[in-house]
Amino acid sequence: MKTDTKKxxxxxxxxxxxxxxxxxxxxxxxxxxxxxxxxMGLPNIVIIFLLYKLSFxxxxxxxxxxxxxxxxxxxxxxxxxxSISGAVLSLGIMWLLKKTNLFSTxxxxxxxxxxxxxxxxxxxxxxxxxKEIGYYMIVLIPSGIIAGIFVGLAGVFFIKYSxxxxxx
Amino acid sequence: xxAKSKKIRNDILLCVVILVVALISFLIFKxxxxxxxxxxxxxxxxxxxxxxxxxxxxxLIKNGEFENLLVIKDGKAYVSNANCRDKICVSHRAVSxxxxxxxxxxxxxxxxxxTKGD
Numbered sequence: 001m002k003t004d005t006k007k008x009x010x011x012x013x014x015x016x017x018x019x020x021x022x023x024x025x026x027x028x029x030x031x032x033x034x035x036x037x038x039x040m041g042l043p044n045i046v047i048i049f050l051l052y053k054l055s056f057x058x059x060x061x062x063x064x065x066x067x068x069x070x071x072x073x074x075x076x077x078x079x080x081x082x083s084i085s086g087a088v089l090s091l092g093i094m095w096l097l098k099k100t101n102l103f104s105t106x107x108x109x110x111x112x113x114x115x116x117x118x119x120x121x122x123x124x125x126x127x128x129x130x131k132e133i134g135y136y137m138i139v140l141i142p143s144g145i146i147a148g149i150f151v152g153l154a155g156v157f158f159i160k161y162s163x164x165x166x167x168x
Numbered sequence: 169x170x171a172k173s174k175k176i177r178n179d180i181l182l183c184v185v186i187l188v189v190a191l192i193s194f195l196i197f198k199x200x201x202x203x204x205x206x207x208x209x210x211x212x213x214x215x216x217x218x219x220x221x222x223x224x225x226x227x228l229i230k231n232g233e234f235e236n237l238l239v240i241k242d243g244k245a246y247v248s249n250a251n252c253r254d255k256i257c258v259s260h261r262a263v264s265x266x267x268x269x270x271x272x273x274x275x276x277x278x279x280x281x282x283t284k285g286d
Contacts, residue, residue: 104172107179114186124273127213135197135269141190145183 002054011050011058018046018066019073026074040147041116047091048109048155053162056095063087081127082120089119105159109152114144197267207245207263209238210278221245221264221281234275245279246270 021042028040043066050059067087071080090112097108117140124136209217211231219227219240226248227238236257237249244262247270257272263281270279 102175102178103182104175104179107175107182110179110183110186127276135194135267137190138194141186145186 007054007058011054011062014046014050015062015065015069018043018062019069021046022066022070023074041086041090041113041151044090044109044112044116044151045154045158047087048094048105048112048152049158049162051091051094051098051108052105052155052159056091059095060091063091078127082123085119085123086116087119090116104152105156106149106152109155110145110148113146113148113151114141117141117144205283206281207238207240208280208282210280212276213278219245229277231275231277234272234277236272236275236277238279245281247272247279250275 025039025042046066047059047063050062064087067080067083071077071083075083093115094108094112097103097111103111118137121136121140205221207219207221208215209219209227209229211229217227217229219225219238221240221243224241225239227240229236229238233251235249235251236247239246239248241262244264246262247257247260250257250272252272252274254274257270257275257277257279260270263270263279266281266283268281271277
């Protein structure tokens with residue numbers, strides 16, 4: 001039986017884990033040099049884990065906290081705008097799809113990945129004031145799907161093996 | 169069908185839908201494209217310079233510490249050098265059609281191809 005204390009503690013540890021994943025992500029050099037700022041979304045492994053293991057509220061709280069801390073530690077206000085839009089949109093669609101119970105964890109993660117990139121494109125369009133940035137969609141959406149698959153699979157393994165640990 | 173394979177089937181459907189929507193919007197973009205006439209330089213969303221694609225030339229775009237070297241050659245525009253960290257703008261291929269852009273996010277710079285009407 002999971003007490004609130006256990007849930008909060010687990011979320012706190014997961015927040016730290018998400019922070020580390022964000023940092024690791026920043027170390028990876030941008031591969032698809034056609035599009036700036038393309039990121040795999042590794043911290044979403046944590047978000048998916050919390051969404052399925054605990055509840056939306058915990059996933060949401062950790063997501064917000066993580067976004068602000070990453071911006072404070074490793075970024076600036078501009079990166080915060082991109083991160084927040086990506087995080088909010090992706091978590092929103094993931095929560096919606098999970099509620100319908102029509103998709104598997106990986107499917108939910110795929111949608112999350114796509115909407116994460118979508119949020120970043122929309123923010124870029126607003127900030128740069130040119131709608132032609134929408135051209136990048138043709139690259140970012142498939143990569144969002146691929147990232148979503150990878151993150152989703154990692155999340156599934158994470159959840160499955162965490163069930164063996166009595167503490168959480 | 170078991171509940172699980174139904175979900176997986178829905179996942180694949182979801183992917184297909186997403187890809188189709190992305191493809192359609194991309195095709196709509198492409199179809200409304202014409203050969204451009206100008207390379208418009210936007211800094212922070214405001215048009216600062218406009219260069220005709222028919223006139224070859226090199227233009228150093230300076231915005232404080234930010235420098236990008238815009239080259240117009242043979243009806244195309246590209247960035248040959250810049251002092252940003254990632255130099256994504258430099259590795260971008262030359263653009264020539266309306267709507268195509270070269271973006272340097274750290275410098276808030278967009279080189280956008282537009283026609284006479286814009």
